Amino acid sequence: MALRRTAFVSVFPLLVTVVACVPQDGTPKVANTAPSAPAQQSIAAAAAPPAPATNKIITDLTAPRSAVGTATYGCGNGRAITIQNxxxxxxxxxxxxxxxxxxxxxANQSSxxxxxxxxxxxVIDGREALVMKRGSTPRTCKR
Structure with missing residues (x-):
């Protein structure tokens, strides 16, 4: 009798925990982050105007650039080059x-x-440009 009671006392809390962790609607709890709402509230929410979207910055690297980018790089000895992208x-x-x-x-890259x-x-690397010319030592120029 004591062994049966010990087994019940140690197994029952485990079963209760497992049942509590399993969602009742069949979806995993991690993915089920929205609180369940009554159907009447969801109908009212559908009739309401949508909330304004947050401004997101989207960079499309395949789109052509609208303007020419120009930067001046100092190459030492008081010399500077201007690079137009x-x-x-x-x-x-x-x-x-x-x-x-x-x-x-x-052709498919930009450095x-x-x-x-x-x-x-x-070779453009951030704020530096490595300039390599035939017959001279490569030089690093900085913006």
Whole structure:
């Protein structure tokens, strides 16, 4: 008799806990975060105007840019270059006024650019630009 009572006292609370954790409507409790409301309230809520949506910033990287972005990078020794971001290409304006066009290489990204004729290249990394020109040491320029 005492053994039966001990088994009942130790198993019964476990069964009550398991039954309490299982939702009665068949959905998991984690996913069932909305409190159950009477049907009449849900009908009234459906007739009410929707709440204003919060402003979310959505960046579409596939959309063409509407404006040309321009930034000036200091490369040391008092020299600075101006880089115009044209979307899939860059235009680099040297201090002496010379310009070069660099296309994205490969075409589906926006950090590595190469000039086809001379194979000069630019890598944009945050606020830095690594400028590599044939016959000279690569230089790091900072915005």
């Amino acid at each position: 044209l979307g899939s290409s860059l235009r680099v304006i040297e201090p002496d006024g010379a310009t070069e066009e660099f296309v994205a290489s490969p 590595r650019y190469q000039e086809a004729a001379t194979h000069n290249a630019i």
